[in-house]
Amino acid sequence: MAKVSIIVPCHNEQEMIPILYEALDHESKQLSDYEFEFLLVDDGSRDRTMEEIRKVAAKDPRVHYISFSRNFGKEGAMYAGLKNAQGDYCVIMDADLQDPPALLKQMIDAIEIEGYDSCATRRVTRAGEPPIRSFFARQFYKLMNKASDVDMVDGARDYRMMTRPFVNAILQMGEYNRFSKGIFGWVGFKTKWLEYENVERVAGETKWSFWKLFKYAISGIVSFSTVPLQFASAFGMLLSVVSFFAIIFIVVRKMMFGDPVAGWPSTICIIMLIGGIQLLSIGILGQYVSRTYMEVKERPIYLCREANFDLNDEKQMPLVATAPSQKSNSKSHDGGIG
Numbered sequence: 308m309a310k311v312s313i314i315v316p317c318h319n320e321q322e323m324i325p326i327l328y329e330a331l332d333h334e335s336k337q338l339s340d341y342e343f344e345f346l347l348v349d350d351g352s353r354d355r356t357m358e359e360i361r362k363v364a365a366k367d368p369r370v371h372y373i374s375f376s377r378n379f380g381k382e383g384a385m386y387a388g389l390k391n392a393q394g395d396y397c398v399i400m401d402a403d404l405q406d407p408p409a410l411l412k413q414m415i416d417a418i419e420i421e422g423y424d425s426c427a428t429r430r431v432t433r434a435g436e437p438p439i440r441s442f443f444a445r446q447f448y449k450l451m452n453k454a455s456d457v458d459m460v461d462g463a464r465d466y467r468m469m470t471r472p473f474v475n476a477i478l479q480m481g482e483y484n485r486f487s488k489g490i491f492g493w494v495g496f497k498t499k500w501l502e503y504e505n506v507e508r509v510a511g512e513t514k515w516s517f518w519k520l521f522k523y524a525i526s527g528i529v530s531f532s533t534v535p536l537q538f539a540s541a542f543g544m545l546l547s548v549v550s551f552f553a554i555i556f557i558v559v560r561k562m563m564f565g566d567p568v569a570g571w572p573s574t575i576c577i578i579m580l581i582g583g584i585q586l587l588s589i590g591i592l593g594q595y596v597s598r599t600y601m602e603v604k605e606r607p608i609y610l611c612r613e614a615n616f617d618l619n620d621e622k623q624m625p626l627v628a629t630a631p632s633q634k635s636n637s638k639s640h641d642g643g644i645g
């Protein structure tokens with residue numbers, strides 16, 4: 308019997324946990340030919356999310372959880388989920404039920420019957436989203452597709468089902484600055500896209516501010532494209548060539564006509580323009596250097612504070628012992644919890 312792991316990153320989702328569990332439990336009954344694991348990853352929630360997760364874990368042994376020592380971001384939570392999931396198929400799903408669990412059946416069919424390695428989803432509408440956000444999101448996808456060699460689909464969600472080889476490929480990309488939309492595209496394989504209309508969050512509120520999304524977008528560009536660097540060099544080159552001819556022109560004019568003192572304002576303007584461009588280019592360079600710095604440190608992508616099963620991650624220390632009664636009899640690995 309194939310095992311399906313459903314990985315759910317949860318950050319301050321106290322209202323959603325019971326509703327989510329009901330929905331997952333209901334869906335798993337429809338798919339009775341499969342074994343399920345619900346892997347809830349608590350990403351440093353500050354509300355009662357963990358209590359709610361413990362409650363559902365106590366009544367259903369299929370519920371596994373990992374709780375982080377602080378908020379590491381959704382990317383960290385997805386990585387932790389994939390790293391520790393035991394299923395043959397892994398699914399990433401949001402806690403707010405914006406990713407309809409009813410699509411699971413179609414996803415399984417895409418993999419088992421149609422032979423895809425992964426089945427992903429994209430929303431074809433952005434209803435319920437502020438228009439300014441949709442506008443920037445669209446521009447971002449256009450820019451990304453031009454500037455990088457990975458294929459990124461507009462409206463793509465993180466909601467997707469992956470086969471084991473696909474998951475292993477993702478895990479090979481152990482980078483610290485993670486941008487999953489790019490990573491999924493980068494690894495290749497055959498992906499089927501399911502389309503659906505945007506569903507609004509069932510309860511709670513979005514964890515993404517505009518600023519957080521903006522930083523995420525920049526991180527995506529820097530992680531998957533070196534075009535900004537090429538742009539900075541090309542611009543520098545162009546300016547140097549123009550200035551070179553301008554200097555020749557000025558010298559020749561001086562020798563032929565003398566030099567009536569004029570043009571101070573234009574000189575200052577040009578100095579400021581060039582100064583600005585230089586700072587911008589150094590800034591772009593800085594973005595890459597700072598990311599290289601973070602990668603070189605090889606810090607763990609997440610830190611586990613508590614879990615109710617043995618982790619499958621060399622980088623995680625056994626931190627807090629979990630009560631034996633809550634421990635499932637999953638396979639044990641090196642560096643496990645407990």
Ligand code: UDP
Binds near residue numbers: 316317318379400403
């Ligand atoms: N999330 C997370 N860590 C964070 C922010 C969000 O694990 O720092 C989770 C959140 O609990 C949810 C999912 O990521 O399950 C998507 O978040 P949200 O619904 O707020 O984003 P949106 O759907 O508005 O893009």
Ligand code: MG
Binds near residue numbers: 403508513
């Ligand atoms: Mg959401």
